[in-house]
Amino acid sequence: MSTVTLTINSQEVTVPKGSTVLDAAVGAGFFIPTFCHDPIYAGYGGCRICIVDIKGARNLPASCVTAAADGMIVETESAPVVEARKTIIELMLANHPVDCMTCEKCGDCRLQDYAFRYGVESAGFGGERKDYEFDTTNPYINRNMNKCILCGKCVRTCKGAEDRAVIDFTFRGFDTKVAPALDSSLAESACVSCSRCVSVCPVGALTDKPLGGKARAWEVVKEEVTCTWCDAGCLFDLVRKNGEVIGVAAKAPAGGRPLCLKGRLGLELRYNDKPLKPMLKKDDQYVEVSWTEALGLDEILEKLN
Amino acid sequence: MGTLKDHRSSIEEQHTKKMERSRIVVGLGTCGIAAGGNKVMAAIRGEVESRGLDVDVDFTSCIGMCYAEPVVEMSLPGAASVVYGGVYPENVAKLIEGHLVNKIPVTDMAEIQVVGAGVPYEGIPVMEKSTYYEKQIRSVTSRLGRTNPERIEDYIATGGYAGIEKALTMEPQEIINEVKISGLRGRGGGGFPTGTKWQFVSDAVGDKKYIVCNADEGDPGAFMDRSILEGDPHAIMEGMMIAGYAIGADEGIIYCRAEYPLAISRLNLAIEKAEAMGILGNNILGSEFNFKIRIKAGAGAFVCGEETALLNSIEGYRGTPRVRPPFPAHKGLWQKPTCLNNVESFANIPFIVRNGGAWYASMGTEKSKGSKVFCLTGNINNTGLAEVPMGITLREIVYDIAGGILEGRKFKAVQSGGPSGGCLPADQLDLPIDYDSLIGAGAMMGSGGLVVMDETTCMVDMARFFLNFTQLESCGKCTPCREGTKRMLEILERICEGLGGPNDIETLERLAKVIKSSALCALGQTAPNPVLTTLRYFRDEYEAHINDKRCPAGLCAELLTFTVNDRCVGCGVCIKACPVNAISGEKKAVHVIDPEACIKCGACVPKCKFDAIVKA
Numbered sequence: 017m018s019t020v021t022l023t024i025n026s027q028e029v030t031v032p033k034g035s036t037v038l039d040a041a042v043g044a045g046f047f048i049p050t051f052c053h054d055p056i057y058a059g060y061g062g063c064r065i066c067i068v069d070i071k072g073a074r075n076l077p078a079s080c081v082t083a084a085a086d087g088m089i090v091e092t093e094s095a096p097v098v099e100a101r102k103t104i105i106e107l108m109l110a111n112h113p114v115d116c117m118t119c120e121k122c123g124d125c126r127l128q129d130y131a132f133r134y135g136v137e138s139a140g141f142g143g144e145r146k147d148y149e150f151d152t153t154n155p156y157i158n159r160n161m162n163k164c165i166l167c168g169k170c171v172r173t174c175k176g177a178e179d180r181a182v183i184d185f186t187f188r189g190f191d192t193k194v195a196p197a198l199d200s201s202l203a204e205s206a207c208v209s210c211s212r213c214v215s216v217c218p219v220g221a222l223t224d225k226p227l228g229g230k231a232r233a234w235e236v237v238k239e240e241v242t243c244t245w246c247d248a249g250c251l252f253d254l255v256r257k258n259g260e261v262i263g264v265a266a267k268a269p270a271g272g273r274p275l276c277l278k279g280r281l282g283l284e285l286r287y288n289d290k291p292l293k294p295m296l297k298k299d300d301q302y303v304e305v306s307w308t309e310a311l312g313l314d315e316i317l318e319k320l321n
Numbered sequence: 322m323g324t325l326k327d328h329r330s331s332i333e334e335q336h337t338k339k340m341e342r343s344r345i346v347v348g349l350g351t352c353g354i355a356a357g358g359n360k361v362m363a364a365i366r367g368e369v370e371s372r373g374l375d376v377d378v379d380f381t382s383c384i385g386m387c388y389a390e391p392v393v394e395m396s397l398p399g400a401a402s403v404v405y406g407g408v409y410p411e412n413v414a415k416l417i418e419g420h421l422v423n424k425i426p427v428t429d430m431a432e433i434q435v436v437g438a439g440v441p442y443e444g445i446p447v448m449e450k451s452t453y454y455e456k457q458i459r460s461v462t463s464r465l466g467r468t469n470p471e472r473i474e475d476y477i478a479t480g481g482y483a484g485i486e487k488a489l490t491m492e493p494q495e496i497i498n499e500v501k502i503s504g505l506r507g508r509g510g511g512g513f514p515t516g517t518k519w520q521f522v523s524d525a526v527g528d529k530k531y532i533v534c535n536a537d538e539g540d541p542g543a544f545m546d547r548s549i550l551e552g553d554p555h556a557i558m559e560g561m562m563i564a565g566y567a568i569g570a571d572e573g574i575i576y577c578r579a580e581y582p583l584a585i586s587r588l589n590l591a592i593e594k595a596e597a598m599g600i601l602g603n604n605i606l607g608s609e610f611n612f613k614i615r616i617k618a619g620a621g622a623f624v625c626g627e628e629t630a631l632l633n634s635i636e637g638y639r640g641t642p643r644v645r646p647p648f649p650a651h652k653g654l655w656q657k658p659t660c661l662n663n664v665e666s667f668a669n670i671p672f673i674v675r676n677g678g679a680w681y682a683s684m685g686t687e688k689s690k691g692s693k694v695f696c697l698t699g700n701i702n703n704t705g706l707a708e709v710p711m712g713i714t715l716r717e718i719v720y721d722i723a724g725g726i727l728e729g730r731k732f733k734a735v736q737s738g739g740p741s742g743g744c745l746p747a748d749q750l751d752l753p754i755d756y757d758s759l760i761g762a763g764a765m766m767g768s769g770g771l772v773v774m775d776e777t778t779c780m781v782d783m784a785r786f787f788l789n790f791t792q793l794e795s796c797g798k799c800t801p802c803r804e805g806t807k808r809m810l811e812i813l814e815r816i817c818e819g820l821g822g823p824n825d826i827e828t829l830e831r832l833a834k835v836i837k838s839s840a841l842c843a844l845g846q847t848a849p850n851p852v853l854t855t856l857r858y859f860r861d862e863y864e865a866h867i868n869d870k871r872c873p874a875g876l877c878a879e880l881l882t883f884t885v886n887d888r889c890v891g892c893g894v895c896i897k898a899c900p901v902n903a904i905s906g907e908k909k910a911v912h913v914i915d916p917e918a919c920i921k922c923g924a925c926v927p928k929c930k931f932d933a934i935v936k937a
Contacts, residue, residue, distance in 0.1 A: 059644060060644075061644040061799075061841060062798045062799050062800070062841065063799070063800050064799050064800050064801055064839045064840070064841065065800070067838075067839050075837065075838040075839065075846065076838045076839050078644070078839075078841075081644040083646070096838065099831070099834075099835065100801075100835045100838060100839045103801075103805070103831060103832065103835040104800050104801060104835070104839065107800055107801070107804035107805055107808065108800060108804065110804065110808065111804055140828070141808045141811070141812075141828075142811070143807065143808060143811040144807070144811070165800070166797065166798075166800075166803070184639075185639060185641075185797065187797070188622070188795070188796055188797050189792065189793060189794065189795040189796065189797045189803060189807075190792065190795065190797065190803055190804070190807045191797070192796075192797030192798075192803065
């Protein structure tokens with residue numbers, strides 16, 4: 017395989033040709049923050065937090081979409097880079113509720129982590145902020161678009177599932193918003209509550225509703241399990257607090273029609289001693305159903321009885 | 322079907338015959354129509370019919386003198402044709418009576434005369450020697466206002482499609498070489514060498530390649546592409562065909578903004594007629610070369626003038642920029658190698674192929690060759706379209722071509738390059754205009770809009786205007802542009818309202834620097850330019866707004882106070898003019914304006930005959 021050799025922070029790094037500067041730097045142990053970068057759906061380059069200094073470049077290129085090239089001289093934390101990153105974080109915070117004290121994502125939030133790392137205390141800018149209604153219509157996913165930083169990971173993840181693409185960017189500029197078709201609520205949309213969007217959200221915009229209020233991020237231990245409801249083999253996290261399972265979170269899809277609600281509910285029932293109340297959508301309304309109905313076991317049970 | 326050569330001689334013959342008859346030609350570009358050209362046309366037809374005159378009535382596109390619209394040209398056999406300006410239905414009879422019946426031109430309404438082979442009249446400036454045109458050259462705009470853009474015969478009779486005829490006898494690489502020799506650089510604003518771009522697309526490997534024409538002109542104050550689209554649609558198509566032959570593409574798409582309906586209809590007509598004559602389609606002019614062109618109308622987003630957002634839009638996606646590389650030359654439309662050029666760039670190509678690259682390179686400066694079309698707008702006497710050689714100075718454009726500042730006021734600045742460009746102050750007036758000198762001065766060529774401002778323009782307000790535009794047109798994809806331009810705009814609004822704080826200039830500069838260096842596309846990267854250049858050249862105005870709560874240009878309403886001085890004779894006219902009853906006073910006593918009630922509309926100022934109301 018052909019390789020390229022570049023210099024990152026005065027260190028020579030050799031990576032396979034076609035690698036991005038981000039891959040090269042992270043592979044060599046350097047830190048570069050990312051919001052919108054998703055290795056599965058790479059090439060978006062929208063959040064700009066991963067900008068780096070490349071000698072000879074006209075501006076500060078986003079490392080996630082810049083190919084590493086022979087002889088490139090890269091600095092990941094030069095003064096202009098740090099200034100730009102601080103400003104980008106400040107701009108995000110200026111349009112983001114700073115309610116970390118009660119935010120479900122606190123302790124597991126990239127915006128919070130990077131603000132800490134770069135010492136951005138609060139946004140110096142006043143001005144207009146997003147003011148959307150909190151969408152709690154779906155029994156499994158809470159959508160607080162006021163916290164969304166528009167990284168688009170959820171959009172790309174949802175589009176990546178066959179027959180999905182339930183959410184996309186709507187409106188333009190400062191008014192850009194991720195929403196289902198016609199800016200409807202999630203309950204009214206074609207969403208099947210697979211929660212893959214929740215699993216990729218870097219901030220508190222998308223959270224698991226059943227886990228709401230149950231634990232702080234640092235109190236939980238996650239244990240990876242493979243779902244056995246079908247042969248796809250999707251990964252889920254058992255979320256434990258004090259050793260007890262308090263919920264099941266979507267982690268990573270496998271092939272086929274992955275990360276389905278049925279699989280997650282099945283794991284919930286199997287591992288959680290106090291499982292949530294299963295809800296299914298009937299005639300465009302979510303209603304509570306029995307576990308046998310939720311898991312599609314009614315007919316089988318009838319035969320067994 | 323016969324070749325173009327067979328057609329050409331008969332078309333030329335007919336054209337010559339047509340030109341030898343008595344003619345009335347009305348300028349019906351969008352500018353002419355907006356000024357009332359259609360009503361003038363109806364009045365002319367009515368007058369010609371009622372008098373039973375043997376006169377051809379035709380129409381043309383914008384000749385460039387937008388300030389004189391509606392424009393009507395009249396000619397008699399063997400004589401020069403006279404271009405009349407400010408023609409309204411009520412003076413149609415006078416013009417026809419004078420020029421065509423009595424054969425005496427109406428000199429007081431005549432703007433210029435186009436002499437050609439005819440005998441010139443006395444007392445009317447000859448086009449080439451007129452104030453407006455003396456410093457211009459007419460190359461890519463040569464057919465504008467001279468031919469009927471809806472008649473392919475007019476195009477062919479004036480040398481049209483001779484470029485593709487010649488190109489088809491050349492090797493594709495020879496054509497690319499000629500374009501390289503010409504030194505033509507992208508006329509959409511970027512200034513990338515066109516020949517080099519063609520070489521990239523030619524060298525790119527792909528089973529299918531595309532030619533895309535960017536006709537999504539959107540800068541406030543820019544209308545050169547629209548004028549060419551409406552005035553010479555075949556030239557753009559011919560340029561695209563030549564590009565297609567040179568780089569190996571058989572399909573072209575013109576991405577035209579939907580706000581240009583006349584351009585789209587004339588392009589559609591041009592495509593239809595060219596196809597009917599075998600100039601467009603399969604086996605063009607009997608060769609092996611196939612090329613088709615279609616039009617894609619935009620959906621109203623300024624950012625779709627950015628090439629990768631434009632490609633997304635054609636493909637049916639949201640109009641947001643893609644990351645580059647890969648560049649469109651390698652992975653463009655539908656991921657195929659794509660040659661994307663601007664309207665004016667393509668329209669120049671037939672001339673370059675016909676006359677040779679060296680001919681084109683003989684015009685202009687060392688690094689910016691040829692001519693450039695500019696749109697002159699703002700506080701000037703002659704607003705319009707002007708084609709000038711590269712290297713001309715701003716002073717020549719503002720004072721010679723545009724006729725100086727309205728009402729003899731003082732020049733303040735010129736905004737070059739629209740919202741992505743910057744403003745240049747009076748001490749830059751002798752700057753020769755080319756790509757590199759403008760960038761050096763903090764502005765840019767852009768697509769060619771020049772907005773001239775005088776002493777009554779507040780530069781902070783001007784920066785606010787352009788930031789408002791870029792902020793509204795930000796696509797929302799990248800953080801620095803989406804969030805950053807919003808905050809810059811809010812700060813500028815604050816300053817204009819007299820609420821600016823001591824750190825505002827510093828914050829503006831920091832945001833500008835970060836947005837410029839980190840935004841995804843050129844729209845974001847250049848959005849801070851109007852702020853940066855006004856800060857560079859007019860920092861004192863920002864400081865006056867922030868520190869002294871004063872707008873030196875007297876424009877920002879929140880910072881103005883209206884007072885009455887002792888020149889007041891107490892006539893009471895201002896009391897009647899005030900819409901909010903803020904002025905009071907006894908007859909023959911000095912009046913008083915209540916600052917609380919005053920809404921700073923300024924209605925009282927021009928009403929006072931004694932200059933007693935002071936705005937400060």
